[in-house]
Amino acid sequence: xxxxxxxxxxxxxxxxxxxxxxxxxxxxxxxxxxxxxxxxxxxxxxxxxxxxxxxxxxxxxxxxxxxxxxxxxxxxxxxxxxxxxxxxxxxxxxxxxxxxxxxxxxxxxxxxxxxxxxxxxxxxxxxxxxxxxxxxxxxxxxxxxxxxxxxxxxxxxxxxxxxxxxxxxxxxxxxxxxxxxxxxxxxxxxxxxxxxxxxxxxxxxxxxxxxxxxxxxxxxxxxxxxxxxxxxxxxxxxxxxxxxxxxxxxxxxxxxxxxxxxxxxxxxxxxxxxxxxxxxxxxxxxxxxxxxxxxxxxxxxxxxxxxxxxxxxxxxxxxxxxxxxxxxxxxxxxxxxxxxx
Numbered sequence: 001x002x003x004x005x006x007x008x009x010x011x012x013x014x015x016x017x018x019x020x021x022x023x024x025x026x027x028x029x030x031x032x033x034x035x036x037x038x039x040x041x042x043x044x045x046x047x048x049x050x051x052x053x054x055x056x057x058x059x060x061x062x063x064x065x066x067x068x069x070x071x072x073x074x075x076x077x078x079x080x081x082x083x084x085x086x087x088x089x090x091x092x093x094x095x096x097x098x099x100x101x102x103x104x105x106x107x108x109x110x111x112x113x114x115x116x117x118x119x120x121x122x123x124x125x126x127x128x129x130x131x132x133x134x135x136x137x138x139x140x141x142x143x144x145x146x147x148x149x150x151x152x153x154x155x156x157x158x159x160x161x162x163x164x165x166x167x168x169x170x171x172x173x174x175x176x177x178x179x180x181x182x183x184x185x186x187x188x189x190x191x192x193x194x195x196x197x198x199x200x201x202x203x204x205x206x207x208x209x210x211x212x213x214x215x216x217x218x219x220x221x222x223x224x225x226x227x228x229x230x231x232x233x234x235x236x237x238x239x240x241x242x243x244x245x246x247x248x249x250x251x252x253x254x255x256x257x258x259x260x261x262x263x264x265x266x267x268x269x270x271x272x273x274x275x276x277x278x279x280x281x282x283x284x285x286x287x288x289x290x291x292x293x294x295x296x297x298x299x300x301x302x303x304x305x306x307x308x309x310x311x312x313x314x315x316x317x318x319x320x321x322x323x324x325x326x327x328x329x330x331x332x333x334x335x336x337x338x339x340x341x
Contacts, residue, residue, distance in 0.1 A: 031191035033091040035184035037251030041268055051271050058267035064328060065263020065321035067339035069100055074335050078309030081107070081340065082326060084317030085200065086257045088185070088250070089193035093257065096200070099341060108310035110204040111302050112197060114220065115213030129218060132225035134169040141175070142168050144233050145240075152243045159183065172232035173224045179239040182246040200314050214301040214315070215294070223294065227285045234282035238269075241276035260341075263321045292324045299329045306335070 044052040059065060068084040081103040086093050096104075104110070126133060135141070142150050154164040156178050167175070181189075194202065204211050227235075242249060256264050266287070270280035298315055305311035319326050330337050 031187035031193060032184060033193075035090060035182060035188075035247065035250065037182075037247035037249075039255045040245070040248050040252040040272070041256065041264070044271075051275070055264055055267045055271050058270070059261065059264035062263035062267075062321050063323060064325055066260050067341055068257075068260060068262065068317055068320070069097070069103075069339070069341040070320070070327060070337050071340040072306060072311075072313075072330060072335050072337050074306075077307065080306050080309060080311040080313070082313045082315075082320065082330070082337070083200075084262060084320045085195075085197040085314050086254065086317055087195045087197060088254060089188045089195045089198075090254060093196050093254065094194070094199055096196070097341070103340075104200060104203065104209075104312050105207065106310070107204075107209060107312035108308070109210040109212060109305050109312070110201065111212045111214050111298075111305055111311060111313045111315075112201055113213065113215050113298070113315050114217050115201075115211050126217070126221065129221055129225075132221050133171060133174055135171060136169075139229075140168045141170055141172065144172075145237070149237060149240045152240050156243065159186070171225060172229065172236040173227060176232070176236050176239050177224075179236075179243060179246065180250070182250050184247065185250065197314055197316075204312075212301075212305065214298045214313075219297075223289050226289055231282055231285050234278050235273075235286060238273040238276045238278040238282070241278075242272060257317060262317045265318060291318060291322075295319050295324055295326055295329060299326060299333070303333075306330075 041052065041055060044055070070082040072080040072082055081100075083100055083103075130136075141153065145153065150167070153167045153170075153175055156175065157167040157170070158164050160178055160181075201211060252268065253265060256262065256268065266283070270283065273280060273282065298313075298319060302311065302313050305313075313326075315326070322328065327337050
C-alpha cells in the first residue's frame with residue numbers, strides 16, 4: 001500500500017493501544033540512518049521485461065509525475081510552493097535540497113497533511129475511533145485469510161509489539177499499513193528519527209512559521225476505514241504475498257522518489273498485485289478515497305494560504321501527479337504551477 005503520513009507512528013502506537021495503562025516509555029535505541037533493500041523495478045527490468053514495460057508505459061500516461069518541487073504563481077500574489085514528501089526517515093531523503101530549504105525559510109505559512117503528529121496527539125485520535133481499527137461486530141480477520149496468510153499477519157503483529165492473538169480483530173487496512181514498515185523502519189521509529197515531512201514541520205516551528213494541517217488524524221483514519229472490507233482484504237492479500245520483501249518494497253518506492261519517477265509508484269504496486277493474483281481494480285476505492293478525494297480537500301484547505309501568498313505546501317508525493325492531482329487541480333483554479341527543480 002502506498003505510504004501515507006500515519007505510517008511512521010502506527011507501529012509504536014499499536015503497543016500503547018494494546019495495553020495503554022501498562023505502556024512505558026520506549027527506551028532510546030540506535031538505528032541506521034539508511035535502510036537497505038533491492039530495487040524491484042530494476043529487478044523486473046531483467047527478470048520480467050514485460051512487467052517492467054507495463055510499469056513504465058502506465059507511468060508515462062500520468063501527467064506531472066516527474067517532479068517533486070513546484071512553484072505556484074498568480075498575478076498580484078507572492079509565489080507559493082508545493083513539495084511532495086515521502087514518509088521515510090532515510091538520510092537519502094531527509095537531506096532537504098537547497099532550493100526547497102530556501103523556499104521554506106522565506107514562507108509565511110506551512111501546510112502539511114496533519115499538524116499534530118505527536119505520539120500523544122495520534123494516540124488521542126486513534127483511541128477516539130477504536131471501531132475503525134478493529135472489528136466489533138463478530139467479524140474476524142482469520143476467517144478471511146488463508147492459514148498461511150494469517151500466520152504472516154500474526155508474525156507481523158508480534159514484531160509490532162502486540163500479542164499474536166490480537167491479530168484476529170484488526171481491520172485489514174491497519175495490517176496493510178504495518179506491512180509498509182520494515183524492521184529497519186521500526187528501529188528508526190523507536191530511535192525517534194523523523195521522516196522528511198516531520199523534519200520540514202520541525203524547522204517551520206523552530207522558525208516561528210505558522211503551521212496548518214490540511215487534514216486531521218481522525219479524517220485520515222476514517223478515510224482508510226471507509227474502503228469496503230472486501231477491497232481491504234484483497235489489498236492485504238496482495239501485500240502479504242510480498243511480506244518477506246518489505247525492505248525491497250520500501251527501497252523501490254524510495255528509488256522511484258529519488259529518481260523523480262513518482263508516476264510509477266502505483267503502476268508498480270498494481271503490477272505486483274497482478275502477480276499475486278489480485279486485479280488492479282481492487283485499488284479503485286483506495287485511489288478514490290485516499291488520493292482523489294483527499295487531493296480536493298487539500299486543495300480547498302490550502303486555498304486561503306495560497307491567496308495570501310508565501311505558502312509552502314508539503315504533502316505526500318502521491319498527491320501531486322495525475323489528472324486529479326494537486327498540480328492539475330491548482331492549475332484548474334487559475335494558478336500557474338511550474339516545476340521548480
